[in-house]
Amino acid sequence: MLSINDIQIRDPFVLTVPEEGCYYLYGTTDKDPWGVHAQGFQAYKSSDLKIWEGPYPVFSPPADFWADRNFWAPEVHRYRGAYYMPASFKSAEHRRAVHILWSQSPLGPFLPLSREPVTPAGWECLDGTLYLDDTDSPWLIFSHEWTQIHDGAMCCMRLTEDLKSGCSLPAVMFRASRSGWSMNDTGDVIQGGGENYVTDGPYIMRQKDGGLLLLWSSYSVTGYSIGTAYSSSGKITGPWRHAPKPFFAADGGHGMVFYTLDGRMMLAVHQPNKTPFERARFIPVQVLEQDLKLG
Incomplete structure (x- = not known):
């Protein structure tokens, strides 16, 4: 048994x-997530968010899998009777991409x-999350990385019903620089010519008024941070x-936000942002009309 x-x-x-009366915890679990010899993903199981069983190996790359490094940010969504895990992967020959x-x-x-x-193909992408629209059509929300385009973009793309491929051209939802708080050139985290702004970690929620609330991460004056964006159109x-x-x-x-077994809303984050000290933190949150509030 492990504590968080x-x-x-x-x-x-x-x-x-x-x-099942339980929670499953997934995430980037390689001890050196930046290295070139990724192992896979592990998961943990708990009934109270405090004491955890595991680790359970839930993904080990097949011998013919295209990626060998940077196995990042797995999510698990129930969809049509099965469990689907969008996650980020990379190899020396292939740009970082989201594979399901x-x-x-x-x-x-x-x-x-x-x-x-x-x-x-040809895009540097990461951090995919699934979204079902009001017709139950599946979409992928993902980040087009600053490492390729400098001003990182949050993008969306309709998926086929079986989630095996995209069936629409990607659309840019917004770029990081338009947020008003994402910082340019934050120390050794962001390197390269020009102005660089990070987008990553999208998570989307439908609000009571029909609008959409999106959590996403970038770098602010205090370091790695989470902001929110709102689509009042509900699109x-x-x-x-x-x-x-x-x-x-x-x-x-x-x-990301999840509900506890007794109905409370919690924010899950990793903190601090430095390897190997990252730990999951579960923080109560409240829904405002068009935003979230801690506590």
Whole structure:
């Protein structure tokens, strides 16, 4: 048994399974997530968010899998009777991309759903999350990385019903520089010519008024942070309006929101943002009309 402080993890994602009375925790679990010899993904199981069983190996790359490094940010979504895991991968020959894995069980084994990633060929992409629109059509929200385009973009793309590929051209939801709080050239985190702005860690929620609230991460004056954007039209294509300041700016990020077994809303983040000290933090949050509030 482990406490949450025993688990090194980035990009935590919590799947609540009421019928089992438990939670599953996924995330970037390689000890050196920046290295060139990725191992896979591990998961943990808990009934109280405090004491965890595991680790359980839920994905190990098949011998013919295209990626060998930077196995990052797995999420797990229930969809049409199975479990689907969009995650980020990279190799020396292939740009970083989002590939979707699948399994019949929350504890895997997860296997590639298709031979190729779902994000556009030639793009440097990461941090995919699934979204079902008001017609139950699936979309992928993902980041087009600053490493390729300097001003990182949050993008969306309609997926085929089986989630194996995109079936529309990607649309830019917004660029990081338009947020008003994402910082340019933050020390050794962002390097390269020109002005560079990060987008990563999208997570989307439908609000009571029908609008869409998107959590996303970048770098603010205090370091790694989470901001929010709102689409009052209720459409994933926006237009998106940004909260003027991050709602979480304490050297942590890549947030998502989940409900506890007793109905409370929690924010999951990793904090701090430095390897190997990252740990999952679960923080109560409240829904405002068009935003979130800690506590």
